[in-house]
Amino acid sequence: MAFQRLASIILLLSLFTISYSHRDNGGIAVYWGQDAREGDLVTACNSGKYKIVLLAFLNKFGAGRTPEWNFAGHCDNGAWKKCTELEPEIKQCQARGIRVLLSIGGAPDYSSYLLSSPEDAKEVANYLYENFLSGQYGPLGSVTLDGIDFDIEVTEDYWDDLARELDFFRRTTGRYFYLSAAPQCPIPVYYLGKAIATKLFDYIFVQFYNNPSCSYVSGTNALLNSWDKWVDLVPSNNSLFVGLPAAPSAGNGYIPAEVMNGRVLPHAKKASNYEGVMLWDRYRDVQNGYSDKIHSNVIKSKLPASVESVTDAIYQSVYKALRRVFV
Numbered sequence: 418m419a420f421q422r423l424a425s426i427i428l429l430l431s432l433f434t435i436s437y438s439h440r441d442n443g444g445i446a447v448y449w450g451q452d453a454r455e456g457d458l459v460t461a462c463n464s465g466k467y468k469i470v471l472l473a474f475l476n477k478f479g480a481g482r483t484p485e486w487n488f489a490g491h492c493d494n495g496a497w498k499k500c501t502e503l504e505p506e507i508k509q510c511q512a513r514g515i516r517v518l519l520s521i522g523g524a525p526d527y528s529s530y531l532l533s534s535p536e537d538a539k540e541v542a543n544y545l546y547e548n549f550l551s552g553q554y555g556p557l558g559s560v561t562l563d564g565i566d567f568d569i570e571v572t573e574d575y576w577d578d579l580a581r582e583l584d585f586f587r588r589t590t591g592r593y594f595y596l597s598a599a600p601q602c603p604i605p606v607y608y609l610g611k612a613i614a615t616k617l618f619d620y621i622f623v624q625f626y627n628n629p630s631c632s633y634v635s636g637t638n639a640l641l642n643s644w645d646k647w648v649d650l651v652p653s654n655n656s657l658f659v660g661l662p663a664a665p666s667a668g669n670g671y672i673p674a675e676v677m678n679g680r681v682l683p684h685a686k687k688a689s690n691y692e693g694v695m696l697w698d699r700y701r702d703v704q705n706g707y708s709d710k711i712h713s714n715v716i717k718s719k720l721p722a723s724v725e726s727v728t729d730a731i732y733q734s735v736y737k738a739l740r741r742v743f744v
């Protein structure tokens with residue numbers, strides 16, 4: 418009898434171990450498409466540095482506008498044109514297991530995107546689904562992207578509706594795709610606050626830059642305090658990324674690699690929903706080689722000792738709970 422109890426405990430513990438070790442191992446997400454000097458998409462994917470590539474940006478849409486994007490000279494020069502030459506590259510990236518998402522929004526240099534009503538959100542969701550997520554022929558050719566990224570920097574209005582409309586597609590069409598959001602770090606969250614409250618975003622790329630109150634300025638305190646608030650704010654099934662400039666020229670808040678490896682990542686990785694680092698952008702990463710300097714510390718399996726002891730503590734408490742049940 419005692420042996421059977423012990424066997425049950427071992428079985429349950431090993432199931433726990435399996436589900437724990439099968440968790441995603443984390444990685445780097447990068448924005449691609451805002452500087453032609455960054456090189457082509459497939460080279461970025463073949464570098465082996467990234468787990469997620471965000472195509473930036475679809476920057477004109479909503480309120481009846483004809484959608485447009487800006488890919489900074491990769492296949493157009495601002496004006497809306499088809500970008501079907503990206504189709505084979507997108508497919509090669511996906512074949513390598515890299516998730517390719519379309520990022521909508523970006524810095525609004527003129528009032529280029531906004532949603533005017535819940536019905537408008539539905540229309541934009543239909544447009545995004547049909548053109549980028551369904552496999553039908555669209556502006557990027559016949560691609561089935563892995564999801565949509567919200568990099569929204571105008572108003573709060575109806576982004577939550579857009580998230581719900583897109584979620585409806587992924588729940589009803591039989592093919593799951595990812596939703597991500599790239600909010601600025603201050604809390605309360607602006608622009609994407611209502612959207613993030615829907616809990617529908619698989620990935621949240623918090624922009625810890627250009628906001629001195631929550632970025633790396635003279636030390637890590639502001640940033641780490643802000644990270645902790647984000648960990649409290651979002652549910653455990655919404656993964657968090659530390660969003661950073663990949664070089665000093667890419668924005669205020671650049672963190673030297675040694676500070677990142679020695680101080681920021683060991684802290685960030687204590688959160689169970691830590692999933693990695695987001696970099697703005699591929700061009701700056703090429704210039705600065707930033708992802709090479711941090712990559713081995715970004716992945717989750719390289720847990721620092723302090724986190725290993727937390728994991729051990731979880732094991733211990735599960736073990737004790739099981740003992741109470743079975744013994």
Ligand SMILES: *[C@@H]1O[C@H](CO)[C@@H](O)[C@H](O)[C@H]1NC(C)=O
Nearest residue numbers: 615616617618619652654655
């Ligand atoms: C996270 O869990 C909540 C339920 O607690 C659910 O409504 C939401 O859809 C989930 N989000 C994701 C991204 O899976």
